[in-house]
Structure formats: structure tokens, C-alpha cells
Amino acid sequence: MTMTNMTQTVLLVIASALSATTAVAEDVEKTIDASAKGNVSISNIAGSIEVTGWSRNEVKVIADLGRGVDELIVERDGDEVIIKVKAPKHNARSISSDLTIHVPENSSLEVVGVSADIEIDNVFGELRLHTVSGDMESEIFGADAEVETVSGDIELRGDSRDMRAEATSVSGDVEVDSLAGSIEAVSVSGDVAVMNGSFDYAEANTVSGDIDFRSELRRGGKLEIETINGSVDVVFKNAVSARFNIETFNGSIRNCFGPKAVRTSRYAPGKELNFTEGDGDSRVTIETLNGSISLCRD
Numbered sequence: 001m002t003m004t005n006m007t008q009t010v011l012l013v014i015a016s017a018l019s020a021t022t023a024v025a026e027d028v029e030k031t032i033d034a035s036a037k038g039n040v041s042i043s044n045i046a047g048s049i050e051v052t053g054w055s056r057n058e059v060k061v062i063a064d065l066g067r068g069v070d071e072l073i074v075e076r077d078g079d080e081v082i083i084k085v086k087a088p089k090h091n092a093r094s095i096s097s098d099l100t101i102h103v104p105e106n107s108s109l110e111v112v113g114v115s116a117d118i119e120i121d122n123v124f125g126e127l128r129l130h131t132v133s134g135d136m137e138s139e140i141f142g143a144d145a146e147v148e149t150v151s152g153d154i155e156l157r158g159d160s161r162d163m164r165a166e167a168t169s170v171s172g173d174v175e176v177d178s179l180a181g182s183i184e185a186v187s188v189s190g191d192v193a194v195m196n197g198s199f200d201y202a203e204a205n206t207v208s209g210d211i212d213f214r215s216e217l218r219r220g221g222k223l224e225i226e227t228i229n230g231s232v233d234v235v236f237k238n239a240v241s242a243r244f245n246i247e248t249f250n251g252s253i254r255n256c257f258g259p260k261a262v263r264t265s266r267y268a269p270g271k272e273l274n275f276t277e278g279d280g281d282s283r284v285t286i287e288t289l290n291g292s293i294s295l296c297r298d
Contacts, residue, residue, distance in 0.1 A: 031059070034076065035079040037106045040080070048099065049113060059104075062100040068088065085097045085099070105124055133151045147167045153173045155176075160178050162181035171187075171189045178196045178197060181201075192210075192211045193214075195212070197216065202224070216237040217284070223283070223286075234295050235297060237297075245283075246273040249269070253293045254293070254296075
């Protein structure tokens, strides 16, 4: 091969590589017909996932794919649309892609990420959101929701319609606002806040973090709060009729509307408070190992 031919070959290889790199770097856009009340399954290893509901019976995906992605899969199987960023197994975690997705507003969603932030707006169906490392932010409109992250914060906003929600973070804060019906809010290491809600059942747990509950407990309802190392602040919206069992091993108990706490033992720092308010048809249990408890009502 002559020097000229060799040079031309090298230039062609470089040009081809640059072209492929540029193609990968460009946004990819795909649109597919979808059921008005179908399921949309989304998988993205790393990056971000933003999903917005709209009035069209179609799914539109705009993807900024990371370099090295094999392909973006967008396909329909009956009433389900599947969206998946397919990456080679040997370096999948080093690839980051950003997805912006429009779905029919009454869709149900199942979203899975490994290292990805997830944001959901204006989607009215059931939500199942899971990521290993990333923050979660979602609106909820009266449909059941299951939200989990290993490392990241969770923020859920409702419209006060009854539903069942579970929000769990291993390392991160959990905040839910304006939900109703049933809520389980759990963090191993982080604060938990349940605000402006109305519940038949509410559970708030954390191993290391504070718990703030400022919501209504309905008649016949149940509230369970437990933290190992953190304070608890409860403010009931409206009147509350319940039996109360409150205990802290190391901390104070402040009660704005009932009797005062007493020592559990002459020889230990623990305090407890057991009393009935109103007809006592609901049940409130609050426990902390190391932290103070405050109990009030609006």
C-alpha cells in the first residue's frame, strides 16, 4: 500500500469514527401509538428519566443517549409500551443517558433505574418507581404508588384523593405532601415528613432521623411512628379521637392537649404517656429510643 493510500485509509477510519460518535451524541426521538390506559415500562441504567402525561394516545421519547449505548428500544406489546436503554454489559454503569418521555395521562408506570433520577408529572395511573442511586420526585393523583430508592431523596405530592402509597429510602429523606388514604413512609438514614394529609392508616419509620407528621388521622384510623435516633413532632389537623401510647427511652414528651408524661422507672430516664382522647376509636403509637416527642393539634 502506498503512503497516499494509507493516508486515505486512516482518514476514512477517523471520519467514520467521528461520524459514529456524533450520531451517538445526537438526540434520538421516537413516537409510538399507545393505549389510553395502558402500562408504560421504562428502564434506564444511569442518567435521568422525566415522564409527563399528555392527552394524546401515543408515547413520545426524546433521548440523549450516552456514548456506547447499543440502542434505544421503544416497542408496544398489546397495552404495554416498553422503553429501554440497552447498553453493553461490560461497561453499562459508565454510560449515562437522559430520557424525556410523554405518555397518555391515564397510563400506569413502571420505572427502573440503577443510577438515575426520576421525575413524574401529570400521570394519573398507578406508579411503581425504583432506582438504586437517585432522587425521586412525583405527583400522585389518587392511584396507588410504590416508590423506592437505595440512596436518594423522595418527594411525593398528591391531590388529597384516597390511595395507597409506599415510599422507602435506605439513605435519604422522605417527604409526602397532600396524600390521603394509606401511607407508609420509611427511611433507614434520613428524615421523614408527612404533611397536609388525611389518613385511615399512616406509618412513619426511620432508624436515624427526625419524623414530622402534620396531617389528619381519621376516625377509626391508625398512626404508627417509630425512630431509633431522632425526634418526633406530631401536629394533628382537626380534632383527633384516639388511644395514645407514647414512649421515649431518652428524651422528653410534650403534650399540648392532654395529660403530662410520667417516668417509666425511678432508675431510668425513659418517659411514657398513655391516655384516651375523645371516644378513643383511633390508635396512635409513637416510640423513639433517643429523642424527644411533641404532640399537638391545630
